[in-house]
Amino acid sequence: MMIRSRRTAINALGRFKREEEDFISEVDRARLIEEIGGYWSCAHSFWVFTHEHPDGDALGCNLATYAVLKALGKDVKVFSYDPIPRMYRFLPHVGSIVHTHTLPSRLPDVIQVNDNAAFERLGAEFAEQLTERGIGPQATKRDAVCKVLNLDHHIGNDSYGDINLIDPSCGACGELLFHAFSQLKLPITHDVAVNLYAAIMTDTGRFSYSNTDADTFYITTDLIRAGADPFDVANRVYNTRTIGQMRLFAKVMETIAIEPSLGYFFCTCTQEMLNETQTLMSDTEGITDLMKTVSDYPISFFFKEEGPNNYKVSARSNGSFDVRKLARRFGGGGHPAASGFRLHMPHAEACRALAAEMRRYRDELAAQQEIIEEWE
């Protein structure tokens, strides 16, 4: 039987394990939302951030935040460390996003970070500049005025904010923002609805990942009633591929390699492939979803060559294996079914390092399972 409840702790070999401390009670959530609401109503200037290489949840949340704060008459700047992927350029207010690596010198009253589990993941230069100005966990002298609001749904968020509203029961950070706006009676306008709908649709894999539950549908029902058009949003996000992208997909699929004894397969996108097909690394979006449709292997990895001997690895699992724990061994993170990490070494060496770690991890899980069986 498939266990559907998000709040069920499940054994490590069977399904994802969620530890008690990962969860926030309804009461605590409501209290934190009240506190955040206090900043939204009292503060004047805001900077809004998310993780580098923003996805639909990250951008949808930041633009919904922009729309809500603007409607309250605030001075709002949304920053993006990386360019906005083409598929998200239709989102309402996307033109307000400032793509830069250099922040203005004067700090705002409030910094809000959506959907970002660790301070460094803001982007190295953002994290550095903020740290210099007394913001973040590494700052030696703390800025006395500017407060950091950290709103996220990743298990294991570093809690780097002054207020940390972390709710892993939310399938998308967009769900968490919906709860916040609703509790604070802030109007869900058409623009807010489209952004939050796009956030939730993409982070739940079109309402198909294990993070999808009844709440997801209750929330999206409200968003549709507020003006989000499911056909239009899905069409704009997913049906915008180019021929160059299809050629890139073909080249990447050619590289598929299998590790049968460890239960995974992987493929690679090189800079050369991007040159040959006139595409960008962000055009590989969708490849991991395609890899997840393979039933023979429960785990897949996608190596993206970002520079010489520098690979960003996306890990995906069909639900039987917690890839977040594996990613953490390489200094990465994410969700149990979708995580990422970096390997700074030549490709062949990176493949060997991954195989070695997978073998160690699997042996440890097997040992744990033996202990569990002994107790039962």
Ligand SMILES: [Mn+2]
């Ligand atoms: Mn997310």
